[in-house]
Amino acid sequence: MLSPVTDPDGAPFWRYAAQGELRVQACADCGEPRFPPRPCCPHCQSFASEWRRTSGQGRIWSYVVPHPPLLPDYAEQAPYNVIVVELTDAPRIRLVGNLVTAPDAPLNSLSPDRIRIGAKVQAVFGPTGLPRWVLERP
């Protein structure tokens, strides 16, 4: 499986995720959240930023179900789902992830016909340190 090839902007996200926290970058001056993280604020051009804790709640904005040809580790689990989640705390922050039945469940643990745009989801953290998502009402 691919793990994140991170950079100085993105590294804090993954550090917090490893601790089981979903945080997003926000401007320390004007307060605007932004994603993906970047060196300065596109609203006020400030270089000061903070990592704001979120509730980890969101709604499914869209999803796909990939089928082969895929990289081998992913082909083994295909078809699986990839979702985009709109965060409740910051609706314009959308995170790509997987909808699973439990924090350590495989990518294909949930049947694709259970997925609906708009469904409420909650972030959970598995052994890999990647944020994953479970249905609020399974």
Added chain:
Amino acid sequence: MAGLRDATAIVGIGETPFAKRLPEDEKTLACRAVLAALDDAGIAPGEVDALASYTMEETDEVELAKAVGFGDLTFFSKVGYGGGGSCATVAHLAAAIATGQATVGVAWRSRKRGSGPRPWRNTTAQLPTPAQWTRPYGLLRPVDEIAMLARRYMHEYGATRDHLFNVALACRNRANQNPAAVMYDRPLTREMYMTSRWISEPLCLFDNCLETDGALACVIVSRERARDCRHTPVYVHSAAQGLPAQHHGMVNYWNDDPLTGPAWTAARHLWKHADFTPQDVDVAQIYDAFTALIPLSLEGYGFCGRGEGGAFTEGGALEIGGLLPLNTGGGGLSEAYVHGFNLINEGVKQLRGTSTAQVPGAATCLVTAGEGVPTSALLLRS
């Protein structure tokens, strides 16, 4: 300054055969396409002084120039973002020639995407997307990234798989008229489309472009010089690139309005500098790496309103005789996928009156580069 409007013209086009696998390497194919385009124009290689291609092009200017015998080059540029750069190659040359930096420009693309590696399989190279936020979750390929937007588009606007089929069918029907098209002898039916295998739901096999080996080139000169060339000049009427504010490439999930993209930005500039409007376009060559890019582009370039791109495809609108005949050589979906360069050459053929699926009396043509990445577009006229 007079600007770009009709200041330059495409006077030569050339291409190799298209196939899943060609025996020659990319450099050789590039040389063949470029020499064919120069021969078509009636211009000797020694007169070429400007070049433009894509950053993903593997044959560099030095290799090409010394192989085919170009003269001294005074302008050369490469445009980024994969298929988003296709029309910009012509636009850069038009600007260079209109401003006196060069006199004869060649744009080209040579690619063995059919028999060569799939770029997304390389896990060390960072594709032009912020990969750390997407790839670990199995959003691996361009088709996965675009399918995510396609699903949302269908949800918001009620577009259907039949709308996407209309796009695939129009391209296939034109390919069935074009002996050079990879899918020349392979008709498509609705049943084939609806029962084909998924690639990334909601997109199936026939929503994806071909994987092709091939090369193409075209020659650009000033309008004055164009009158002395072999064929009727095809004028570069208007040209634009487009990188919208807060755009994120194919994973455009992180701004206020992810279902608008670079087409909207390019279109605003393109029409501002044109003497005609979308309603006056006789034929369109719209970048079709995936069928789902067409409804978005139809909206972006002003052929219909927001959310109407799916419905626009109904009633044979994209066929010959329809509202907007589309990708008349077969496009990336059914002629060849060479990063959209075949769309440029097909636009020229239409305005010369020599297409294998000729739109009667075609005098204006829109050509676009990849939507969903920083893009470019051309308005051509005869």
